[in-house]
Amino acid sequence: MILNRRQILLLLPAAAVAWDFVLAGTPEEAPNYKMTDHWWGMLLDITKCIGCGSCVRACAMENDVPDGYFRTWVERYHVEDWHIENPIVDSPNGGKDGFPPSGETGGKNFFVPKLCNHCTDSPCTQVCPVGATYHTPDGVVLVDYNYCLGCRYCIQACPYGCRFFHPDRHTAEKCTLCYHRITKGLTTACCEACPTGARQLADLKNPEDPIHAFLKTHSVQVLKPHLATGAKMFYNGLDGSVR
Amino acid sequence: MSKFEDSAHLTSLAVAFLLGIVAFVALRAAVIPKSFGRYGPYRGDALKEATARPLAYAGHEACEGCHPDVLEIKSKGAHARVNCESCHGPLAKHADDPGSVIPVKPDVAKLCVRCHSENIAKPSNFPQVDAKEHAQGQPCNTCHQPHSPGFDAGGKK
Amino acid sequence: MEGFMYPNEVELQWSVLIVLYPFLTGLVAGAFILASLERVFRVEAVKPTYRLALLTALAFLIVAPLPLQLHLGHPERSLEMYLTPHRASAMAMFGFVYLWYLMAVLILEIWLDYRRDIVLLAQSSTGLKRQLYRLMTLGSYNISPGALRVDDRVGWIITLIGIPSAFLLHGYVGFIFGSIKANPWWSTPLMPVVFLFSAMVSGIALVLLMYMITSVIRRTTIDMNCLDAIAKYLFYTFVIDFTLEMLDLIHRIYESDESFRSLDFMVHTRLFLSQIVLQIFLGTLAPLVLLALTQFVGFSAQGRKRIYALAATLTMIGIFAMRWNVVIGGQLFSKSFLGYTTYKMAFVTKEGLLPAIFLLILPFVILYVLIKLLPPWHAGNAATVQTDGID
Numbered sequence: 001m002i003l004n005r006r007q008i009l010l011l012l013p014a015a016a017v018a019w020d021f022v023l024a025g026t027p028e029e030a031p032n033y034k035m036t037d038h039w040w041g042m043l044l045d046i047t048k049c050i051g052c053g054s055c056v057r058a059c060a061m062e063n064d065v066p067d068g069y070f071r072t073w074v075e076r077y078h079v080e081d082w083h084i085e086n087p088i089v090d091s092p093n094g095g096k097d098g099f100p101p102s103g104e105t106g107g108k109n110f111f112v113p114k115l116c117n118h119c120t121d122s123p124c125t126q127v128c129p130v131g132a133t134y135h136t137p138d139g140v141v142l143v144d145y146n147y148c149l150g151c152r153y154c155i156q157a158c159p160y161g162c163r164f165f166h167p168d169r170h171t172a173e174k175c176t177l178c179y180h181r182i183t184k185g186l187t188t189a190c191c192e193a194c195p196t197g198a199r200q201l202a203d204l205k206n207p208e209d210p211i212h213a214f215l216k217t218h219s220v221q222v223l224k225p226h227l228a229t230g231a232k233m234f235y236n237g238l239d240g241s242v243r
Numbered sequence: 244m245s246k247f248e249d250s251a252h253l254t255s256l257a258v259a260f261l262l263g264i265v266a267f268v269a270l271r272a273a274v275i276p277k278s279f280g281r282y283g284p285y286r287g288d289a290l291k292e293a294t295a296r297p298l299a300y301a302g303h304e305a306c307e308g309c310h311p312d313v314l315e316i317k318s319k320g321a322h323a324r325v326n327c328e329s330c331h332g333p334l335a336k337h338a339d340d341p342g343s344v345i346p347v348k349p350d351v352a353k354l355c356v357r358c359h360s361e362n363i364a365k366p367s368n369f370p371q372v373d374a375k376e377h378a379q380g381q382p383c384n385t386c387h388q389p390h391s392p393g394f395d396a397g398g399k400k
Numbered sequence: 401m402e403g404f405m406y407p408n409e410v411e412l413q414w415s416v417l418i419v420l421y422p423f424l425t426g427l428v429a430g431a432f433i434l435a436s437l438e439r440v441f442r443v444e445a446v447k448p449t450y451r452l453a454l455l456t457a458l459a460f461l462i463v464a465p466l467p468l469q470l471h472l473g474h475p476e477r478s479l480e481m482y483l484t485p486h487r488a489s490a491m492a493m494f495g496f497v498y499l500w501y502l503m504a505v506l507i508l509e510i511w512l513d514y515r516r517d518i519v520l521l522a523q524s525s526t527g528l529k530r531q532l533y534r535l536m537t538l539g540s541y542n543i544s545p546g547a548l549r550v551d552d553r554v555g556w557i558i559t560l561i562g563i564p565s566a567f568l569l570h571g572y573v574g575f576i577f578g579s580i581k582a583n584p585w586w587s588t589p590l591m592p593v594v595f596l597f598s599a600m601v602s603g604i605a606l607v608l609l610m611y612m613i614t615s616v617i618r619r620t621t622i623d624m625n626c627l628d629a630i631a632k633y634l635f636y637t638f639v640i641d642f643t644l645e646m647l648d649l650i651h652r653i654y655e656s657d658e659s660f661r662s663l664d665f666m667v668h669t670r671l672f673l674s675q676i677v678l679q680i681f682l683g684t685l686a687p688l689v690l691l692a693l694t695q696f697v698g699f700s701a702q703g704r705k706r707i708y709a710l711a712a713t714l715t716m717i718g719i720f721a722m723r724w725n726v727v728i729g730g731q732l733f734s735k736s737f738l739g740y741t742t743y744k745m746a747f748v749t750k751e752g753l754l755p756a757i758f759l760l761i762l763p764f765v766i767l768y769v770l771i772k773l774l775p776p777w778h779a780g781n782a783a784t785v786q787t788d789g790i791d
Contacts, residue, residue, distance in 0.1 A: 035282075050365045050366065050369055050371075051362065051364055052357050052358045054329055054358075058300065058328075058333070061300075061333050062300055063296075069407075070408055073407045075404075078364070089404040091406075093407075098360075102364065104363055105363070109364035114406075123581060123582060126489065127488075127489050127490070127491065127579075129485065129489045129492035130477075130484055130485070131283075131284040132480075133285075134289070136290060136293075142289065142290075142293050144285060144289035144292075146286070146289070146292065147286050147480065148474065148477075149472050149474050149475075149477045149478060151468075151471070151472055151491065152413040152414065153489070153576075155408075156414070156583065156731075157580050158582060160735075161407070161408050161409045161734075162408065163408065164408040165413060169473075170474060171473055171474065179294060180293060180294050180296035181298060181300075184294075186302045187302065189333075192326050192328060193326065193329045194329070195324075195325040195329045195330075195358055196324075227581055227582070243735075243736035243737065248542060248547075249542065249546040249547040249549070251540055251542060252538060252539075252540030252542060252547070253550070253554065255539055256511075256538060259538065263503075267482075271483050274479075274483055275483050284486055284487075
């Protein structure tokens with residue numbers, strides 16, 4: 001590609017900005033990140049999710065998630081008329097390859113993306129015997145892979161099924177809210193890959209974050225509110241049939 | 244035998260227990276990781292380890308830095324909010340060193356149908372078609388420009 | 401898999417080894433409580449089994465952590481539970497309850513009760529055994545009546561502390577399950593109580609069987625007063641245990657909450673053999689009927705012995721089935737209440753059936769060694785052999 005001078009002049013400042021993000025490709029600490037300035041959550045918009053599975057694939061690639069296990073997944077619901085207590089649900093390979101046609105012709109049908117809710121009062125961190133799973137000061141629940149015993153008590157305690165036992169590392173494992181990305185000013189891999197904006201990272205401590213306006217003007221829910229886990233993944237348009 | 248002598252064996256027992264406790268306390272001081280408890284009841288160094296993962300996805304701002312022409316086209320069409328790597332896959336390595344890693348053009352036949360094939364569970368206002376009927380054997384980019392696919396936005400090839 | 405399960409739920413996390421663990425600790429608690437009946441509540445009739453019950457408890461307590469070690473993803477890190485225990489975690493606190501019970505209750509009580517014999521054996525034996533006994537004396541050879549009185553007093557206090565400690569030991573295991581709000585099969589305040597009473601039932605049944613078996617091996621006559629007393633306590637404890645489990649069941653059926661339909665289906669299909677057949681009919685109702693018969697109908701000593709042996713064996717099977725139904729049953733259904741999975745138990749893997757069988761046999765091997773080392777029937781101790789004339 002031959003560039004003329006004008007094109008070079010346009011490209012140089014762009015390249016300078018890009019260089020910062022090039023550096024983001026290398027593992028490093030996040031020097032300008034202050035944990036106490038942030039409180040992470042996410043907005044999941046059921047009215048926008050198309051079940052393409054891009055989020056599941058992106059997460060797997062960003063975080064080396066082993067096959068057959070899921071840090072995030074998508075469920076498809078079919079609700080017949082008023083039978084909200086008996087939905088038909090499926091999640092073929094976690095929705096990783098999208099969803100084949102279900103053959104349903106009526107009823108109410110929709111997709112629900114799920115992931116770790118990074119609960120404020122998480123039952124999983126409560127039961128860990130050694131402090132290998134914990135809350136960061138900025139509201140993310142993480143697993144310390146070098147400390148976890150692999151007792152799997154946390155996996156039993158999670159009401160949402162978002163934890164699993166890593167087959168190679170033999171420790172507990174789950175969504176990290178792409179902590180290595182959000183501490184560098186990037187968004188999570190699943191939000192980056194979502195083509196419809198159904199998933200959006202939210203910084204609840206940032207007064208300018210669009211989630212605050214959204215929460216004021218929409219009906220939002222969390223999963224299993226009766227368990228009072230303090231979940232921070234907020235769902236817009238979540239149907240009563242969702243488990 | 245005096246009362247004290249009769250309980251002497253208990254004294255040696257108590258000493259054994261005490262030694263055990265002292266040994267335990269010493270072990271704790273030696274073996275517990277130094278960063279434990281820095282931010283809470285966990286190993287503080289774990290936070291550093293969590294942030295030190297390499298990136299797979301560069302993030303759309305990295306792409307737009309070098310490819311403003313594509314951004315220009317995309318921002319006018321229906322795919323304005325679709326991030327680059329959503330279709331092109333993780334490209335942090337390419338953003339790191341553009342020359343060494345050449346991204347492979349996505350396979351149109353598989354890529355477009357993943358989002359746009361008809362499915363009753365998709366929101367009704369989302370553009371979806373029965374791929375076979377609609378395309379009639381032609382690849383999607385015969386008629387649609389992937390970066391700005393809508394006909395109205397001038398995306399028609 | 402049947403129906404829908406969250407994708408990460410299909411594989412079970414806790415295997416048959418985790419079924420074994422509450423079974424073993426339950427036997428410890430039960431055997432110890434039977435022993436304390438004699439020491440603290442002065443139930444003279446069960447005296448012949450006092451030392452045997454303590455040694456049985458010790459043998460099983462030693463083996464109890466082994467299934468856990470096999471199960472852990474990183475057993476080399478298990479010391480972390482003692483170094484940085486997370487105080488909110490029931491599992492972490494249990495590590496200390498176990499340690500307390502082992503060191504401050506069981507071993508201490510055994511040592512105090514056996515001290516006279518240990519000193520005598522240290523003086524009379526030879527070779528390696530002599531060195532071992534000398535070590536166990538902790539340097540003191542004082543077995544004067546005054547010293548033995550001190551031992552008796554302190555032992556009494558330790559047994560007194562030991563009873564709530566034994567309750568804590570196994571009640572805590574029940575709490576480890578009962579405090580998980582995510583799992584409605586486990587989450588009930590009754591869980592620690594049910595675990596404790598079923599532990600007592602299994603422990604008493606075990607001591608009854610051990611007493612009968614060791615008497616047969618040693619060709620000594622069984623003290624029928626003792627056996628009848630043990631069977632009586634087994635019966636009473638079983639009635640309480642059964643009442644508690646029925647209360648839980650009736651409550652679930654009546655309230656019929658969100659999880660009930662799913663759990664009900666699971667019990668009738670996946671858990672039919674282990675819950676309905678093994679735990680309820682063969683493992684609870686049958687022994688209860690058998691024991692009730694002996695309480696209200698007059699049988700000969702021979703008849704009673706046979707019924708007790710059968711009832712105790714069925715009880716052990718039933719309590720093991722109960723642990724299976726709690727641990728495995730709690731993982732067979734989805735937390736979405738829309739589906740089920742199956743437990744594929746392997747045979748020769750780290751967490752398979754073979755290690756489980758081995759770990760079930762190991763306590764008896766250890767008990768054999770303990771009996772050889774610290775004979776419960778050494779002349780001069782409380783366990784005298786009596787006959788009641790009828791055999």
